[in-house]
Amino acid sequence: MIEKFVPLNTVGVPLDRGNVDTDAIIPAKYLKTLKRTGLGVGLFFAWRYDAEGAERPDFPLNRPSYRGGRVLVAGENFGCGSSREHAVWALMDFGFRAVIAPSFSDIFRNNCLKNGMLPVTLPAAEVRSLSDALQAAPGGKVEVDLAAQTVRGPNGDVHKFAIDPFAKKCLLEGLDEIGLTLTCAAEIDRYERERKKKTPWLFLDLAG
């Protein structure tokens, strides 16, 4: 069961970089867990800490005025690279509930939606203005209203965003997608029966 998405009115955290990959979001050494929880400690590890383990004071997540923020404002192609869902788990464990960017990688976006995290795609110029405002006046608030599909920036600027209606419903209601799909079990059974007739070679059992 995923967490329901509730409207946010929170500090916006600017991460002014493009092509942020999932290795940067959560390095491989944190992938050896059997759990979904507790990954916030590894979030952006190499950027948050120096080689001695001390916080890098300039990194946005470490700056006092951005602490506790739940909306990340990032550059294009956010979440590219590895399919690791740990990237979303780490962002959520740290406290983030939405990421605003000009574009997301396809797999990362999917992973967000399966976990109650909202990926908001806005035109590059609008993300740029949000990011600039948050950098000019750290601590500025960002409101994200999924029902209305709007983002309100720290200067009162309102940005409308698009989202697939079913994804929106799942986020707002915290729906269990597997449970929903299993209501199609009869159709899946029927598909398998017909397919077995047409392409029997696909039903050789790997275990056989």
Next chain:
Amino acid sequence: MPTLFEKIMDRHIVTRRGDDVLLYIDRQLIHEVTSPQAFEALRLAGRSVRRPGAMLAVPDHNVPTTPERAERIDDRESREQIEELRKNALGGGITLFDITDPRQGIVHIIGPEAGLVLPGITIVCGDSHTGTLGAFGTIAFGIGTSEVEHVLATQTLWQGMPRRMRVTVNGALHALVTPKDVILAVIAKIGASGGTGYAIEFAGETIRKMSMEGRMTVCNMTIEAGARFGLIAPDETTFAYLKGRPLAPPPSLWDAAVADWKTLPSDPDASWDREVALEASSLEPHVTWGTSPQDALPVGGSVPDPEAQPDPSERARMRRALEYMALVPGTRMTDIPVDKVFIGSCTNSRIEDLRAAAAVAKGRKVHSNVTALVVPGSGLVKKQAEEEGLDRVFIEAGFQWRLPGCSMCLGMNPDKLKPGERCASTSNRNFEGRQGPGGRTHLMSPAMAAAAAVSGCIADVREVAR
């Protein structure tokens, strides 16, 4: 009218919901890192694996590549993840190629070897490089752990229709210019997010002349251009590769299967949302300078200058990349020394890759400043290479000859770079810290990596091999 992708999609639709379809998934590959939470959630929900016979599991990311792994794995977390995979596979009735199985290897390598990747199928894995398998004319794509669980429980996934891109490569590749160079050039051309939202079909005479191994290298890296799907129409090369493999159609069904597969290629009048063309005959060996796979250039080139870049975001990205890579604009790529050489990964650890590297290594010695690893992609590749004597060539040249696994591609097992070390690597990602925290990666082909190993620096294999 339909494309190869559309034809495969069409025959897998179970039902529809708005613009999305419930896509039947023929097969799922499973590894130890992205599956434990899926199996746990399945158990917590009281659900079971719908079709265990459609799954194949293998440990690859965490496994050490040294011989003692058969007796013990020192890293507790890795050991537990591998043990968990074993428990989940055996408990769910799923076939496992365990760590001592002669067929164990990198998840994207072992599927084709077993013959379970057939034209026209849908196949997924909790790993972004699953697109590799599109080389057989399949819909093959990487998914997250929640979707792994969805497939375990339902044998389906909800999917939208991606946009259609065709990348056509024509012309003859020069000697020592390889499929890796083709895909690096494609990524440099369209960018790391140029393929986002697309399924990319690779076409043209250069692709048609490639072996299955070469085609897999090309499709493997489509994700580095942002596309989850890369695919190539099946043809006689595909059928010849598959015939006789353990899970290929048996003789009684073979002709029917081939007849079916021949209907799959995109229709001549299929329409595309974007078309890209690349001329192969002018292509040079490629190498990356930065921290994104799009940062690739011909080996004869020099480190680019961010200040010449008009776009401010890209300029800032390039500056950060050069700082991380400790490189100065204008430096010739062939003047960059390397500490490590890694020949392996799901991109380049098949038999042809090892032959190409061995041809360069033969009769030469690994430079005294360099540690070089060769890691075959699977136990079957290793066996074949040893039968061909390639292991002797590598060992005599001073390379280490390892056991199969993901190895130094991703810094999850004992094979990793130390901070500041620079590596010539045949893998797929040069991200910051990818091969180990603080490590610096230059991507290239197996022949180029072997040339770097014997030269002690990035080198043009055409000059080394002359």
